[in-house]
Amino acid sequence: MSEEIKILLELQHLDYMIKDWRNDETRKQFQKIGFKVEDDPVQMLLKKREKLAERINKSLYQMYERILSRYKDWAIVPVLNGFCGGCFSKVPTELSGQRKVINNCPNCGRFIYWD
Amino acid sequence: MNLYSLLKPERINLDLASRKKQEVLRELVGAIRKNEDADLLVSTLLKREDLGSTGIGKGVAIPHGRSLVVDKLELVVGRSKEGVSFDAIDKKPVHLFFLIVAPPQDPGNQYLIILGRVAVVCQELLKRKAYEKPETPEEFIKLVKEIEGKL
Numbered sequence: 001m002s003e004e005i006k007i008l009l010e011l012q013h014l015d016y017m018i019k020d021w022r023n024d025e026t027r028k029q030f031q032k033i034g035f036k037v038e039d040d041p042v043q044m045l046l047k048k049r050e051k052l053a054e055r056i057n058k059s060l061y062q063m064y065e066r067i068l069s070r071y072k073d074w075a076i077v078p079v080l081n082g083f084c085g086g087c088f089s090k091v092p093t094e095l096s097g098q099r100k101v102i103n104n105c106p107n108c109g110r111f112i113y114w115d
Numbered sequence: 116m117n118l119y120s121l122l123k124p125e126r127i128n129l130d131l132a133s134r135k136k137q138e139v140l141r142e143l144v145g146a147i148r149k150n151e152d153a154d155l156l157v158s159t160l161l162k163r164e165d166l167g168s169t170g171i172g173k174g175v176a177i178p179h180g181r182s183l184v185v186d187k188l189e190l191v192v193g194r195s196k197e198g199v200s201f202d203a204i205d206k207k208p209v210h211l212f213f214l215i216v217a218p219p220q221d222p223g224n225q226y227l228i229i230l231g232r233v234a235v236v237c238q239e240l241l242k243r244k245a246y247e248k249p250e251t252p253e254e255f256i257k258l259v260k261e262i263e264g265k266l
Binding site for chain 2 (some may be wrong): 001006008009010012013014016017020021025026029031032034035037038041045048061073074077078085086115
């Protein structure tokens with residue numbers, strides 16, 4: 001797995017966390033359980049996100065943002081048994097030979113990676 | 116939803132070797148994923164810990180996160196006799212861990228339900244240090260089942 005894929009995945013995991021902390025129901029449940037957090041967890045996570053984004057090239061980051069704003073769920077997905085983990089269409093076998101570089105699903109455009 | 120039905124003997128470690136936060140997270144994650152997936156999960160869990168420890172006091176911690184590396188909710192239990200330094204809110208060492216990893220989108224928001232359920236069951240497990248008694252993962256599951264039967 002390339003360093004860029006790793007960073008994109010970390011970015012996406014941060015985005016899941018930010019989404020949770022922005023959700024009132026989730027925050028209430030976290031508080032009810034007894035988790036004590038920073039005054040503004042979302043702000044703290046956004047700062048982490050910014051730092052992480054600086055570690056990949058700008059065009060790649062912009063593409064990540066574009067894909068995310070289009071699909072709202074995830075921008076980078078694993079290839080599972082030869083199928084895109086986002087749209088579930090068949091990924092051409094010739095792409096599997098390029099596992100070390102970042103590829104996009106020819107159907108949905110999401111970044112894809114192989115485990 | 117019952118917690119005991121999600122517990123699997125191979126994901127219950129009643130004798131954790133780690134004594135520090137990052138190490139114990141890696142040990143717990145190791146029960147569900149290896150290699151790069153495990154690295155990613157540990158990194159995510161540590162970012163969550165940076166917001167405030169998931170050590171909720173009285174020797175219990177519930178590290179949690181969402182990740183695409185799992186396709187269904189995964190639960191891992193760890194117990195440490197000596198205790199782990201985990202920056203818990205009461206500053207005491209943590210002896211009982213419930214790690215919860217859920218996919219980003221889970222039906223019926225199972226993630227939140229299970230988090231709440233774990234917190235409730237932990238309160239019962241703490242009574243008279245009941246969590247210390249099981250000697251095997253199967254006994255631990257049985258204990259959780261008994262507790263849930265009384266809730």
